[in-house]
Amino acid sequence: MAKTYDCLFKLLLIGDSGVGKTSILFRFSEDAFNISFISTIGIDFKIRTIDLDGKKVKLQIWDTAGQERFRTITTAYYRGSMGIMLVYDVTNEKSFENIKNWIRNIEENASADVEKMILGNKCDLDSQRQVSKERGEQLAIEYQIKFVETSAKDSLNVEYAFYTLARDIKAKMEKKQKEASNPSGGRSGVHKPTLNDARKPVTWLSRCSVL
Amino acid sequence: MNIQNKANKYVCPNDRQLSLRAKLRTGWSAARSEPPLTPSEREAIAAVVKRAEKVDEVEAKRIGRLVARLEGMRRSARGPAPRTCLLCGETARLLSPLRTCAVCRNTACSKCVIDTPPHRSPLYSREPYMCNLCAETREMWKKSGAWFYKSVPKYTLPERKTTRRYAETELSRTLQEAGNSSNEGKTDSEPGSPLSIHAPSFSRQPSNTESRKSVPSPHDGPFDWNETDILTHGFSGLSLHRADSLNQRPLGLKRTSSKSSAYSVRNARKDAQKPVTQIERAPAIPDAGFGTLEIRLAYENATSSLAVTVLRARGLIGMDMTGLSDPFCRLEILPKEGTYSNRLRTKTVHKTKNPEFNETLHFFGITESDLSVKSLEIVLFDDDRYGCDEMGSATVSLRECAKSPTQLRLALSGASGCEPTGPRILLALCYSTKKRALIVTICRAAELPSQDSNGYSDPFVKLHLDPDPYHKKHKTSIKWRNLNPVWNEEFLFETRPTELSRQNLTLTVWDKDYGKPNDFLGSLILGASSKGRRLKHWMDCIKYPDHRHEQWHSLTDTQHL
The missing domain is CATH 2.60.40.150 (C2 domain)
Incomplete structure (x- = not known):
């Protein structure tokens, strides 16, 4: 069942109810689409292992219920996730406006290092569009988050979105590693005493000889 | 009145007000009727949680393997010592100089370091090497997700025993059980991963620390039962620790x-x-x-x-x-x-x-x-x-x-003859803190081999410190036709006492010949990497500076650089 992998990234999908979080995940994990709407109960997750620059990265993608009544359960999963996708529905103005609330929710509950991304789903339904792509981009710039319009039904940009988020997380990981080398540079000070040990008796004795 | 009004206008909300406001969650969708979860919903969520636990378990085991691997590497490493490789204990040689790890500042041989790409960080530009241990630690930090969680997440060591850190939860117990069963039909272990080979040995280990000590390094290969028996008979910490570093050399053992x-x-x-x-x-x-x-x-x-x-x-x-x-x-x-x-x-x-x-x-x-x-x-x-x-x-x-x-x-009884016999040399070492130099006195030599046709040799001693920033080389005078020469000559090597622990004093005794190359009579190396009497002499010299330490050493007939 379990193949070997190099890293495990935990991702989270949030957004209002009915924006298509489950569909996006279903498209990404199974490459399929289900037209019927079944509200997610609480939480669910899917696994897919992707190849990122020669590294096997296992993505554990948590799908949350958009419904208010599951909020307590879903917020519990914010903290452990390394990447969060904020999904809104381009045919639903309200869901777009709520993105701000979702972002605030992330700031309250998720780790500060979390990578974020905004997805405008259902972009295939151009006739019913209420939120233009420009508005979405504007919002993304405002929050300095990456943005992409997707369609789970037409399999548009879904793959791209997940890969981008995973790559961003990986880049952050490398960056953290580099930052971590600074304290480890300080750690060499811990090793230094071994050098000092050798010196210590010398200085102590030499002082004695002076006396 | 006026003042009070003003105060009210700009008053800071107190904690109670804030907490109340937080409870209201204004600005968020107002309808907050939260009917409790139905049993079927609860079941569905429980099923998901259970599935997630399975994933966590796999992850915990994977991290456990990483941790065990690192532990194994740590244990099999020789530890930092001057002029030797941190990992394999290789000493510095002319053609394979030791590199300094940019992270831990220890020395490691060229086989045990990796080149860090120079573009990665300006920090490494000076010393572009990282020892395998540091590299592995970083890799573990990355792969385990510790970079994100700020600490190594929950992990199960690849034995059948313990889940570390959060071992007390119900979840971990089920994890272990599941882990045991899947340990047998292991599919996801890396080749040469230690657990499959060593699984039986752990069941015999009574204490936690013990088992932790002997988490095998991946190099161990086939492990003799005999050998594990020895390990389980508790020796002192050091010897136990080193006993499995002994397995590092499967060649000799096998x-x-x-x-x-x-x-x-x-x-x-x-x-x-x-x-x-x-x-x-x-x-x-x-x-x-x-x-x-x-x-x-x-x-x-x-x-x-x-x-x-x-x-x-x-x-x-x-x-x-x-x-x-x-x-x-x-x-x-x-x-x-x-x-x-x-x-x-x-x-x-x-x-x-x-x-x-x-x-x-x-x-x-x-x-x-x-x-x-x-x-x-x-x-x-x-x-x-x-x-x-x-x-x-x-x-x-x-x-x-x-x-x-x-x-x-x-x-066993102790070494019988303290003084060496055969070709030997008497020398005195003294580190002078005033002159900040090592004073080497070549006193005399005895029973040198004869190299000339007259049954004598014409000995002299060459000596140098290695490595020496000043590249000082010294020579004694030549004592003609003498197999037991007395020199009593002093030589100075400028060095710091801290440097001394990673320097070697090399002496070679030669027979002076004209018209043909000098004949080699014997050599001696004193330093922290030498052993026994020679090591003791050297360490005494470092430990007690401004004292003269005189000692006989036997000369070896092998010539080294």
């Missing part, structure tokens, strides 16, 4: 063990005929602090041969910097008969104080009458490139094995 098995086929038949009498000599002879040696003697009438099986030694004295030795045994039947040398030696077991020799040596031409008068002398030496130091010896009368094969445990 050689002896395979040899013993080859012999044991032969011995098995013999043993069946004659019951082995076990004479435990240990309580009779108090351990003099030089350790014990277990041997088995078997005399065979038909071939008039004596088979001596050197089984193992325990608690030997440490000879090198790390407190370990490279012991081998020299066996000799005494008294000698004429010029015929009846000397045999075992192979060397490296880096241990508790060597397993398991080697059978055969002495031929031993008559039955010899048994009553002759004895077997076993001397343990510490193998070294620069001559061997005696670590202890034992003598046993051959009468013991006249009737039947006997197994003996001998207590």
Whole structure:
């Protein structure tokens, strides 16, 4: 069942109810689409292992219920996730406006290092569009988050979105590693005493000889 | 009144107000009727949580493997020592200089470092090397997700025992059970991952710390049951720790063990005929602090041969910097008969104080009458490139094995002759803190080999410190036609005491010849990487500066750079 992998990234999908979080995940994990709407109960997750620059990265993608009544359960999963996708529905103005609330929710509950991304789903339904792509981009710039319009039904940009988020997380990981080398540079000070040990008796004795 | 109004206008909301506001969650969708979850919903969520636990379990095991791997590497590493590789203990040589790890500042040989790409960080630009240990630590930090969680997440070590850190939860217990079952049909373990090989050995380990100690390094390969037995017999922390670093050298080990098995086929038949009498000599002879040696003697009438099986030694004295030795045994039947040398030696077991020799040596031409008068002398030496130091010896009368094969445990007595014999040199070391220099006095040499046709040599000594930033080389005067020359010449090497622990003093004795290259008479290397007397002399010099430390050292006839 379990193949070997190099890293495990935990991702989270949030957004209002009915924006298509489950569909996006279903498209990404199974490459399929289900037209019927079944509200997610609480939480669910899917696994897919992707190849990122020669590294096997296992993505554990948590799908949350958009419904208010599951909020307590879903917020519990914010903290452990390394990447969060904020999904809104381009045919639903309200869901777009709520993105701000979702972002605030992330700031309250998720780790500060979390990578974020905004997805405008259902972009295939151009006739019913209420939120233009420009508005979405504007919002993304405002929050300095990456943005992409997707369609789970037409399999548009879904793959791209997940890969981008995973790559961003990986880049952050490398960056953290580099930052971590600074304290480890300080750690060499811990090793230094071994050098000092050798010196210590010398200085102590030499002082004695002076006396 | 006015003032009060103003105050009200700009008053800061107090904690109670804030908490109330938080409860209201204004600005968020107002409808907050939260009907409790129905049983079916609860079930669905529970199922998801259970699935997630499975994933977590796989992840925990994967991280456990990473941790165990790192632990294994850490343990098998030699530890930081001057002028030796942190990981494999390789000393610096001319063609393979040691690199300094940019992270931990320890030295490692070129095989044990990786080049960090220069573009990655300006920090590495100066020293673009990272030792494998640091690299592995980083890799673990990355792969485990510790970079995100700020600590290594929950993990299950690849034994069947414990989930560390959060071991107390119900979840972890189920994890373990699941882990046990999937351990058997392991599909996701990396090739050469330690757990599949070592799983049985852990079940025998009683304590937690013990098992932690012996999480095997991936290099171990096939592990002898014999060997694990030794590990489980608790030795001191250090020896246990080092005993498995001994496994790092499977070559030497396997050689002896395979040899013993080859012999044991032969011995098995013999043993069946004659019951082995076990004479435990240990309580009779108090351990003099030089350790014990277990041997088995078997005399065979038909071939008039004596088979001596050197089984193992325990608690030997440490000879090198790390407190370990490279012991081998020299066996000799005494008294000698004429010029015929009846000397045999075992192979060397490296880096241990508790060597397993398991080697059978055969002495031929031993008559039955010899048994009553002759004895077997076993001397343990510490193998070294620069001559061997005696670590202890034992003598046993051959009468013991006249009737039947006997197994003996001998207590070793200390090294007999303190002063070396043969070609030797007397030198005095003194670190002068005033001059900030090492003063080497070449006093005299004795019993030098003759190289000239007149039966004498014309000796002089060349000496240098290595590595020396000043590249100072010194030479004594030439003492013509003399095998026991007296120089009493002093030489200065400017160095710092801290540097001294990673420098070596190399002396070579030469026979001066005109018209042809000088003949080599002997050499000596003193330094932190040397052993026994030489190490002691060197360390004394470092420890007690401004004191003169005079000592004889035997010269070796091997010439090294």
